[in-house]
Amino acid sequence: MPELDPVVSLENVTVMYGSQAALRDVSTVFPGGAVGLLGPNGAGKSSMIKSLLGLIVPSRGRMRVLGLDVAHAALQIRARVGYMPETDSHIPGMNAVSFVSYCGELAGLPRVDALQRAHEVLFYVGLGEARYRNVETYSSGMKQRIKLAQALVHDPDLVFLDEPTNGMDPKGRDEMLDLVRDLALAKNVNVIVSSHLLPDIEYTCNHVVVMDKGQIATAGPIAGLKGPQGRVFELRFKIPAAAGMSPIAGMSAAAGTSVGARTPVTFDSFLERMRLAGLECHATEDDVMRVFVPGEGGARDIFAIAAAERVQIRHLRPSVPTLEDVFARAVGED
Amino acid sequence: MPIHDQGYRHYGGQRSAPGRRWAVIARAGVRTMFSKRAFIGLLLLSWLPFFVRAVQIYISTSVPQAAALVQVTPATFKDFLEQQSIWVFFITVYVGAGLIANDRRANALQIYLSKPLTRVEYMFGKLAILMGFLLLVTGVPGLMLLVLQILFTGELTFFRENLHLLPAITLFSVIQALTFSSTMLALSSLSKSSRYVAILYAAVIFMSQAIYGVLRQVTGDTNVAWVSLPANMTQVGSAIFRVPLQYKTPWPVSLTVLAGLILASAVVLERRVRGVEIVT
Numbered sequence: 001m002p003e004l005d006p007v008v009s010l011e012n013v014t015v016m017y018g019s020q021a022a023l024r025d026v027s028t029v030f031p032g033g034a035v036g037l038l039g040p041n042g043a044g045k046s047s048m049i050k051s052l053l054g055l056i057v058p059s060r061g062r063m064r065v066l067g068l069d070v071a072h073a074a075l076q077i078r079a080r081v082g083y084m085p086e087t088d089s090h091i092p093g094m095n096a097v098s099f100v101s102y103c104g105e106l107a108g109l110p111r112v113d114a115l116q117r118a119h120e121v122l123f124y125v126g127l128g129e130a131r132y133r134n135v136e137t138y139s140s141g142m143k144q145r146i147k148l149a150q151a152l153v154h155d156p157d158l159v160f161l162d163e164p165t166n167g168m169d170p171k172g173r174d175e176m177l178d179l180v181r182d183l184a185l186a187k188n189v190n191v192i193v194s195s196h197l198l199p200d201i202e203y204t205c206n207h208v209v210v211m212d213k214g215q216i217a218t219a220g221p222i223a224g225l226k227g228p229q230g231r232v233f234e235l236r237f238k239i240p241a242a243a244g245m246s247p248i249a250g251m252s253a254a255a256g257t258s259v260g261a262r263t264p265v266t267f268d269s270f271l272e273r274m275r276l277a278g279l280e281c282h283a284t285e286d287d288v289m290r291v292f293v294p295g296e297g298g299a300r301d302i303f304a305i306a307a308a309e310r311v312q313i314r315h316l317r318p319s320v321p322t323l324e325d326v327f328a329r330a331v332g333e334d
Numbered sequence: 335m336p337i338h339d340q341g342y343r344h345y346g347g348q349r350s351a352p353g354r355r356w357a358v359i360a361r362a363g364v365r366t367m368f369s370k371r372a373f374i375g376l377l378l379l380s381w382l383p384f385f386v387r388a389v390q391i392y393i394s395t396s397v398p399q400a401a402a403l404v405q406v407t408p409a410t411f412k413d414f415l416e417q418q419s420i421w422v423f424f425i426t427v428y429v430g431a432g433l434i435a436n437d438r439r440a441n442a443l444q445i446y447l448s449k450p451l452t453r454v455e456y457m458f459g460k461l462a463i464l465m466g467f468l469l470l471v472t473g474v475p476g477l478m479l480l481v482l483q484i485l486f487t488g489e490l491t492f493f494r495e496n497l498h499l500l501p502a503i504t505l506f507s508v509i510q511a512l513t514f515s516s517t518m519l520a521l522s523s524l525s526k527s528s529r530y531v532a533i534l535y536a537a538v539i540f541m542s543q544a545i546y547g548v549l550r551q552v553t554g555d556t557n558v559a560w561v562s563l564p565a566n567m568t569q570v571g572s573a574i575f576r577v578p579l580q581y582k583t584p585w586p587v588s589l590t591v592l593a594g595l596i597l598a599s600a601v602v603l604e605r606r607v608r609g610v611e612i613v614t
Contacts (some may be wrong), residue, residue, distance in 0.1 A: 053448050055609035075352045075450045083448035089441040092432075093366055105358045106449040108349035117345060136440075150445065155345035187342050277598045 007032050007054060007158050007190045013061030015047050022047035024214040030192055034184035036201030038327060039057040039195040039211035045194040046086055049160045053083055066157055079108055082151030086162040088143050096122055097131045100149045121149045122196050123307035126175060140167035146178060158190040165200055180204045202323040210330040217330035225326040234288045236315035237306060239265055277305055290319055336401040355451035359459025367429055376428060380421035384475035387499055388482050395486040406483060408496050411476055411503055412575040421471050422514060427535060430464045430518035432528035438537050447609035457603050470484040473507030502574045510567060513592050520599035523606035556581040566591045
């Protein structure tokens with residue numbers, strides 16, 4: 001894995017566009033490896049990346065990239081950093097090899113080395129066969145790849161990828177995500193992936209910084225943010241006729257059916273029984289409930305209560321929280 | 335290594351120090367222009383006056399009877415450079431209109447400025463492309479004519495008597511190239527369309543001359559020549575070559591106007607050449 005020390009840190013950074021704040025007093029760190037910068041459109045992700053490259057000067061705060069102060073060492077930083085912009089960008093009138101080689105020379109590589117590396121990275125990103133075509137004739141997916149190639153040609157220590165799968169078809173998207181993963185995991189290149197697509201971040205990154213309205217909503221390892229696995233369960237149960245008096249027994253709990261019972265076991269009483277035992281129960285949009293079992297308990301606790309109440313468990317499995325849950329929680333969505 | 339085995343490798347070679355990346359931009363720009371046949375044709379055409387002048391110098395030195403008709407004086411060199419103005423115009427439009435406009439159209443500025451080069455280096459690189467070609471049709475043939483004069487006569491008498499010609503040709507060519515290049519670059523940074531930039535540049539040149547024409551008719555005086563960009567250039571050229579001034583406008587005024595134009599262009603470039611376009 002790449003270096004574990006923070007590769008990027010921001011301290012109280014504020015970026016203003018006129019009277020509009022793009023970043024508001026942002027303080028966070030990006031560890032080495034693959035880090036996702038997640039947030040809805042307009043959250044300030046691109047502004048943060050451009051500030052870190054020195055393209056935008058913040059009105060307040062301090063930023064460090066690879067241990068260098070952005071305010072004083074922007075050129076040294078840019079020599080060690082690659083940037084794949086969000087929008088289509090190329091140098092007009094050049095074919096792919098010339099373009100990528102030119103970018104290598106601009107980054108300080110000698111001409112011969114830049115040309116050699118241009119060929120290599122174009123093969124790496126999957127443009128080997130199309131490398132002598134004019135970039136302006138490329139499809140959207142190919143333009144994404146060429147942007148990645150120009151960001152990699154000088155062998156950066158850190159790459160900023162701004163919406164790397166924009167405009168790509170499913171196959172191309174998967175290949176691009178595989179490239180990003182390979183860079184971080186196999187090639188030891190630190191990667192910061194800015195995206196509003198949660199699956200992209202979840203697939204490529206092990207750490208995430210979630211932004212919303214110019215502020216950090218949450219940050220940390222994705223696994224940690226999702227919470228401990230196996231303690232939240234998806235549950236569907238049935239109250240058998242023998243246990244209750246309702247003729248419609250058998251509908252799912254999540255559907256909200258309450259059933260009269262001999263002793264009287266009802267939907268509400270079963271939930272109440274679980275709550276008394278310290279379990280948290282929440283209905284979901286699907287036909288299941290989410291049950292949180294605190295402490296050391298687990299599925300056994302749920303089975304025990306169900307057995308005592310003579311309720312049939314029809315479906316019980318550990319619930320795996322998604323990054324979507326983390327994101328929704330962080331930005332205050334239901 | 336077989337092609338199918340080629341993948342991403344780390345680079346362990348040398349990297350050049352920051353500060354010279356403008357030369358990379360300039361080299362690439364020159365290569366791009368030389369790959370266009372139309373441009374090579376334009377460049378060859380712009381050298382035709384040089385060959386005509388070379389013949390004139392040859393005749394004046396080798397045919398004594400014709401020397402009075404085609405006599406070579408310091409004004410010959412100034413006239414040659416002024417004659418080249420039309421080619422300066424065409425090359426400025428052909429080469430310069432798209433220099434920044436095309437980069438803006440293709441969102442290339444964020445690519446450039448995400449590399450270890452400054453905005454000044456970027457602008458200097460672009461300026462070097464246009465200035466280089468302009469000097470190639472003014473200063474270079476001008477100096478070559480001076481060398482030809484020495485070679486054809488086989489003596490240094492003319493050169494010694496007109497020692498100021500060498501710096502004069504150089505200085506005037508540089509002022510001319512710098513003024514037109516910076517003006518064109520500034521206009522190029524204002525738009526994403528090179529055609530629009532070309533029209534804008536032609537308008538600046540011809541409108542300033544037209545306004546001067548109208549003012550001269552109204553006032554009956556050439557004191558107002560400072561409003562015309564070509565007239566200012568002519569006036570400064572006359573002062574540099576130590577020949578009689580063509581207009582009543584004092585040459586320091588003309589020089590100040592040209593310097594002001596270069597400064598204004600620099601301000602426009604400073605505001606327009608940015609990695610991020612912020613619209614508030």
